[in-house]
Amino acid sequence: MRTAVADHRRYSRPAVYLHWAIFLLVATAYLAIEIRGPKGSDSRIFWTATHLWAGVSVLILSLIRVGWRFYRTPPAPEPDNAILMVLAKATHSLLYIFIITQPILGILMINLGGHPVTLAGLGSFTVVAPHHDAGKVVKWVHETLGNVFYFVIGLHALAALFHQFIKRDNVLRRMW
Numbered sequence: 085m086r087t088a089v090a091d092h093r094r095y096s097r098p099a100v101y102l103h104w105a106i107f108l109l110v111a112t113a114y115l116a117i118e119i120r121g122p123k124g125s126d127s128r129i130f131w132t133a134t135h136l137w138a139g140v141s142v143l144i145l146s147l148i149r150v151g152w153r154f155y156r157t158p159p160a161p162e163p164d165n166a167i168l169m170v171l172a173k174a175t176h177s178l179l180y181i182f183i184i185t186q187p188i189l190g191i192l193m194i195n196l197g198g199h200p201v202t203l204a205g206l207g208s209f210t211v212v213a214p215h216h217d218a219g220k221v222v223k224w225v226h227e228t229l230g231n232v233f234y235f236v237i238g239l240h241a242l243a244a245l246f247h248q249f250i251k252r253d254n255v256l257r258r259m260w
């Protein structure tokens with residue numbers, strides 16, 4: 085399949101690996117928080133730890149990904165309807181903002197609430213001093229963004245599937 089798209093029209097291998105690794109980690113962060121279970125349970129401790137590990141890993145890989153994007157210019161967008169091209173660009177920008185901002189908000193939320201962020205098996209860290217009122221606002225933003233981005237990610241994934249199965253063009257193969 086790879087030979088079907090010329091190299092200058094596809095993302096570089098590191099960009100592709102980073103895209104799918106970040107996707108799997110974001111999906112893990114969402115799954116973990118959805119199934120964590122009731123307060124005080126072992127399940128909640130395990131899945132919250134998973135959420136934190138997945139979220140912090142998203143942040144690290146996303147920073148590498150943005151750095152890589154500056155170093156290695158991505159392929160020009162495939163020509164399409166002008167409105168759809170603007171929509172795709174806007175969605176991609178929002179997704180970049182999300183994968184960097186959302187983990188940072190998670191870290192700030194925990195620290196502002198008066199706790200260090202603990203990465204199970206590795207250790208704890210604190211980046212800001214406690215501030216309970218600010219912590220409540222950041223928690224609200226983290227939860228709201230988390231819920232809103234189900235839809236943005238869903239829209240992005242649907243667009244990719246639409247290209248692959250309805251339009252039958254090369255868009256998904258660019259990122260494969």
Ligand code: HEM
Pocket residue numbers: 110113114117135136138139140142182183186187188189190191194201226227228230231
């Ligand atoms: C891409 C990464 C992340 C995504 C998609 C994400 C998403 C979410 C979502 C959807 C919720 C639940 C919202 C609700 O209950 O309605 C949540 C809660 C939470 N997140 Fe994240 N998060 C991410 C990264 C992080 C990071 C890096 C941390 C901290 C290091 C973190 C800490 C938390 C905590 C502690 C809660 C539970 C809040 C509570 O119920 O008291 N998250 N996150």
Ligand code: HEM
Pocket residue numbers: 103106107110111153158161162172176177179180183237240241242244245255256257258259
């Ligand atoms: C957490 C989930 C996801 C995030 C954060 C994400 C993020 C992104 C970003 C930021 C880009 C733009 C890349 C650039 O130009 O530098 C992109 C491109 C792309 N994504 Fe995703 N993505 C996610 C999930 C998915 C899924 C599930 C699919 C497929 C079903 C998908 C398919 C694609 C494709 C095909 C492109 C290339 C589009 C093009 O060049 O026209 N993504 N993604």
